[in-house]
Amino acid sequence: MAASKVIVVGAGIAGLSLARSLVKQGFAVELFDQGPIPNPLSSSFDEHRITRHTYGSLDGYTRLMPDAFRAYDALWQDLGKRHYLPTGIAYVRRQADDWYATTARDLDAFGIEHRLLTEGEVAARLPMVRPGGIHSVVEVGGAGLLFPQRILADLVAWLREAGVVLHEHSAVEAIDLEHGRVVVAGKTHAADVVLVAAGAWVTRLLPEVAPAVTPSRQTVLYLDPPDDLRSAWAEAPILIEEGAHLSYTLPPRGGTGLKIGDHHFSRRGHPDEDRTPSSEDIAPVEAAAAAAFAGFERYRILEAKTCFYTVSDDESFFVQPLGRTGWVVSACSGHGFKLAPLIAQGVAEAISGKRDPAKIAEWAAGKDPR
Ligand SMILES: Cc1cc2nc3c(=O)[nH]c(=O)nc-3n(C[C@H](O)[C@H](O)[C@H](O)COP(=O)(O)OP(=O)(O)OC[C@H]3O[C@@H](n4cnc5c(N)ncnc54)[C@H](O)[C@@H]3O)c2cc1C
Structure with a gap:
């Protein structure tokens, strides 16, 4: 039955x-x-979450993502509203590898646009990115912010x-x-x-x-950028930093704040425990921000927020x-x-x-x- x-x-x-x-x-x-x-x-x-087609080595998810976007389209139909802002995503890579060649093949298969930015384009459009040691910056479409x-x-x-x-x-x-x-x-x-x-x-x-x-205690920082970078941030794509520190930055768009998190799973803690962020929670995210942004010392930390999600191997x-x-x-x-x-x-x-x-x-x- x-x-x-x-x-x-x-x-x-x-x-x-x-x-x-x-x-x-x-x-x-x-x-x-x-x-x-x-x-x-x-x-x-939370205020915003990333959605994107690119999944790097998790290529099974790259194949699922077109369906995931369609599932959200069906949700917007039901809700009569679209809580999604396409922003694109820029991958800042600080080591030489074949990531772009592999990713480009996947993206071509799904008709998603992508391109390498020139040094001049990075300086003009992404002045918030720390310039030293960049191997490549790749901008990819088919990505944006969901507003949870x-x-x-x-x-x-x-x-x-x-x-x-x-x-x-x-x-x-x-x-x-x-x-x-x-x-x-x-x-x-x-x-x-x-x-x-x-x-x-x-x-x-x-x-x-x-x-x-496994439950994992994670910390994100909401930031106030320096005045001279405000207009660049207001137009910025999502930034993924792929160097010694792995981080993701969500730009302040669609009425949200500027947020950075590091892609490192703490694998510790329980969601019922005290969520006041400790210096142990905050330090790695600050280090990731200093590695990703030019002049991070000029940013003001508005809020450090500790949250939990589950992690699988x-x-x-x-x-x-x-x-x-x-x-x-x-x-x-x-x-x-x-x-x-x-x-x-x-x-x-x-x-x-x-x-x-x-x-x-x-x-x-x-x-x-x-
Ligand atoms: C900092 C951070 C950044 C993230 N970034 C992204 C991103 O960019 N893109 C992305 O796709 N995902 C991202 N995620 C992951 C995503 O947000 C989570 O995977 C997702 O929200 C989990 O949803 P959930 O419904 O499984 O869990 P939850 O949203 O935690 O919901 C679980 C619910 O169960 C309830 N509950 C628990 N136990 C009981 C009980 N015994 N009885 C009754 N109710 C109970 C809780 O109160 C809670 O409301 C991020 C997560 C975090 C924390």
């Missing part, structure tokens, strides 16, 4: 996207979050309208994925299918996924059926926002019998996109 009722645990981008895809497949959906919906402490709650807080708010409104029951401040205390039950405030709720999309809290509910999925999105009725869905390693609506669609199709559930884990991990 086909399942008719689904419980989703967690109202980040993964849980909300799952709820939407399941409603579209005709399921009755109840969603529980331990905090408000959306929850400011979730990984998903706006997406989450509109998705929540859409779900309410579609009849999804949203339980705020309702922490799931215990879970039985064999029999489709969750316990909230001592009361048992039952469903045909239970989906766990609990973000960095997932290992507390399901310790058995701990070897594959190969940076893949983790999706796994568990027990007779359960699924765990964890958007891993800083790639989760851009992929969540697509993965949700695949999982909902598997639950409704339209796709083979046995193949979903590999597909979501970017290993078999067919």
Whole structure:
């Protein structure tokens, strides 16, 4: 018999996207979050997130990304708004390698524009980039900023309208994925299918996924640039620094702030711990900013923000059926926002019998996109 009722645990981008895809497949959906919906402490709650076609060595994701963009297009249709700003992305490479040749082949296959910037173009358009030791700067299209807080708010409104029951401040205390039950405030709720999309809290509910999925404490800095660079930043693409320090910088566009994070997974901490950033949290991001920006000492740090996401060894999105009725869905390693609506669609199709559930884990991990 086909399942008719689904419980989703967690109202980040993964849980909300799952709820939407399941409603579209005709399921009755109840969603529980331990905090408000959306929850400011979730990984998903921030001003901006990067989406892009280029995935370097993770070429399975390069093949998934056109579908991921299409999944967001379908979301904009439902929401009646497009919370996406195409900005392009510039890769600043400080070592000689064959990255551009490999990436260019992938991008050509998908018709995405790309080109090497000349020294003059870098100086004129990207004066914020530290000039020393640059091997190449490659600008790539098909990339831009997603605006999560706006997406989450509109998705929540859409779900309410579609009849999804949203339980705020309702922490799931215990879970039985064999029999489709969750316990909230001592009361048992039952469903045909239970989906766990609990973000960095997932290992507390399901310790058995701990070897594959690790919570990681990450820090980002919001910055105020010097006055003479303000207009360049207002037009800047996303910047990815690929030198001794790996960092990503989101420009202050579409009403957001200037933000930098380093692409280094701390693999420590728990999302319930104190989030006040320590000097140990901030120092590596400052070092990454000093390596990426010309004259970083002239920037003012407006806010250091500590957040958590899950990390997997190969940076893949983790999706796994568990027990007779359960699924765990964890958007891993800083790639989760851009992929969540697509993965949700695949999982909902598997639950409704339209796709083979046995193949979903590999597909979501970017290993078999067919
Ligand atoms: C600093 C940073 C930068 C990032 N940059 C990018 C980027 O540029 N591009 C990109 O695609 N991705 C990026 N990501 C990753 C992306 O934001 C995450 O992968 C994604 O938001 C995770 O979504 P989620 O729904 O799985 O988890 P979350 O958003 O954390 O949602 C989980 C929810 O589950 C709830 N919950 C947990 N336990 C329980 C329980 N027992 N009962 C009820 N509710 C519970 C929590 O309250 C929470 O609301 C970044 C993440 C961070 C932190």
